[in-house]
């Protein structure tokens with residue numbers, strides 16, 4: 516199901532990591548993953564699963580106080596994962612994500628990496644034709660998560 520669309524009901528954070536790993540296994544250099552959903556939905560947890568499948572250096576933690584972190588592949592010739600959190604840019608609707616990332620001097624060409632963006636809806640899609648949109652909803656009564664994902668292009 517690597518490039519398919521789908522939906523899942525996830526009871527635990529472990530389930531979310533597993534879904535992230537399944538989706539992460541289908542990612543290639545140049546792909547962008549746009550993670551959306553409210554505070555505490557599980558965006559960072561899902562990014563951990565993606566990192567697991569991509570076999571990149573950890574730990575994947577919330578990058579809230581930095582715009583982005585680079586997690587390098589452990590295997591040669593595999594893409595790095597660039598983990599971006601745009602929460603602080605939400606107050607700046609005209610923000611130029613690419614410009615901000617360039618300014619960080621990440622020492623990684625974004626075309627050679629998989630870019631995983633929390634709070635990126637509306638901005639991060641511009642980074643690539645091929646983006647995977649993942650939306651996580653928190654069901655407050657049951658504390659489970661509903662995840663809906665879809666690729667923008669095959």
Ligand SMILES: Nc1ncnc2c1ncn2[C@@H]1O[C@H](COP(=O)(O)OP(=O)(O)OP(=O)(O)O)[C@@H](O)[C@H]1O
Pocket residue numbers: 525526527528529530531552553554555556557558559560561577633658659660
């Ligand atoms: N099914 C689930 N999937 C994901 N996280 C879950 C689930 N059930 C409980 N949790 C808990 O919810 C929290 C999700 O936190 P996480 O940091 O991933 O959210 P986030 O969407 O990245 O938040 P933020 O908007 O602050 O970045 C974790 O503490 C996790 O253990």
Ligand SMILES: [Mg+2]
Pocket residue numbers: 558559577578633
């Ligand atoms: Mg987060």
